[in-house]
Amino acid sequence: MKEHVCPWWLSYAFDNPLRKLFHSPPRLLAPYVRPGMTCVDLGCGRGYFSLGLARLTGPAGRVFAVDRQEKMLGLLARRAARAGLEGTIQTSLAGRQGLGLERLNGQVDFILCFWMLHEVRARAKFLAQAAALLKPGGRLMLTEPRVHVSLLNFEQSLEVASRTGLEVEARPQVAMSRCALLRQL
Ligand SMILES: C[S@@+](CC[C@H](N)C(=O)[O-])C[C@H]1O[C@@H](n2cnc3c(N)ncnc32)[C@H](O)[C@@H]1O
Numbered sequence: 001m002k003e004h005v006c007p008w009w010l011s012y013a014f015d016n017p018l019r020k021l022f023h024s025p026p027r028l029l030a031p032y033v034r035p036g037m038t039c040v041d042l043g044c045g046r047g048y049f050s051l052g053l054a055r056l057t058g059p060a061g062r063v064f065a066v067d068r069q070e071k072m073l074g075l076l077a078r079r080a081a082r083a084g085l086e087g088t089i090q091t092s093l094a095g096r097q098g099l100g101l102e103r104l105n106g107q108v109d110f111i112l113c114f115w116m117l118h119e120v121r122a123r124a125k126f127l128a129q130a131a132a133l134l135k136p137g138g139r140l141m142l143t144e145p146r147v148h149v150s151l152l153n154f155e156q157s158l159e160v161a162s163r164t165g166l167e168v169e170a171r172p173q174v175a176m177s178r179c180a181l182l183r184q185l
Contacts (some may be wrong), residue, residue, distance in 0.1 A: 005119050006045065008071045015048045022175040025052020032139055032181070036060040037109040040101065040133060043067060043116025047076030047089070053112065054080070054088040063089045066099055099129050108133040111140040117157055118149050124160050131164035134184040140166060143179040154178040
């Protein structure tokens with residue numbers, strides 16, 4: 001079966017200068033991300049949130065920006081360099097077999113999955129790999145677009161996540177989205 005990922009050119013439809021009005025990275029992420037933390041932006045696209053995460057972790061932190069599409073990672077790398085954040089953000093190409101971040105297992109403080117899980121076919125495997133990255137007490141913010149993901153579908157993802165040890169801690173409000181903050185037990 002063919003994979004359906006958001007094409008790079010379509011990302012400009014939502015990742016544009018107006019986005020900060022409704023998806024402000026400091027407002028959404030500052031409650032969970034501190035200087036020096038290790039973060040992962042899964043399905044980072046052109047890196048709107050990777051940059052936001054890097055500003056919150058500061059140079060003492062690390063942000064691993066992961067995507068299935070090399071083109072997205074290239075656009076992100078240019079954006080990070082323009083913002084002077086290339087020292088904090090490391091891009092990583094996910095493969096069909098997985099995220100390719102096993103070396104970070106048990107070391108990650110915070111994972112962001114923003115508007116991307118609905119594009120992943122092997123949801124259970126993907127969430128298990130994400131959960132394995134987290135330290136005990138580490139958090140994963142799962143945010144899905146209301147326009148593509150029904151409440152039932154979202155709740156099913158939370159059920160799948162709970163089988164990997166990720167429990168719902170909070171339900172932050174995010175514009176146009178369904179969102180849950182999950183915590184590794
Ligand atoms: C709709 S875009 C969202 C991008 C970004 N999170 C944002 O909010 O700006 C979804 C992204 O997820 C990526 N993606 C889809 N499946 C993936 C997978 N299995 N592993 C990593 N990235 C994936 C796509 O390539 C695409 O760049």
